[in-house]
Amino acid sequence: MSIKSIILIPDPILRVQSSPVERVDDQLCRFLDDMLETMYDAPGIGLAAIQLGEPIKVITIDVSPREHEDDDENGVDASDEEQEPDRNPIFLINPEIVWQSETPRVYEEGCLSIPEYFADVERPDACRVTYIDRDGKKQELEATGILSTCIQHEVDHLNGVLFIDHISKLKRDMVIKKFTKSARQADRKFIG
């Protein structure tokens, strides 16, 4: 397993429409493991393949509370073995949202491709999603709360949509401008 680098805005690849996966094979499973490790390392609760530059319809999610992330102040450095019991990953291949509730829910969202930026986003509170799991089996899941928000956020990624597309244009333009500027500064470092 390896930790890969996460693509940031304004990279245009984040706007690419992802294609369905045709076969769940060893190569895909290895990629899923890399995605999961990258997501845990970030740390984040969801990741779409396109954020690693792969335009395929694959999502990893784990919304279970992971206490070890706050252990730093105690000087506790939990090993991988100790972290495992907290983990409850879900792999969604070719996810499709087939139903969304009428009731909205506002959640302060962030995104690993837009680090350290958070904004309130309103989405349907509950949703139902069909997908293929990493054993190649068809599954259906009804989600509410944070899991529902996370699924909708990640499925958006597969369609080239970012959470900042759900906020005001003024706020969106500001955050894109900020990231465009820092991307330019990072480029300069490579040249100089």
Ligand code: NI
């Ligand atoms: Ni995101």
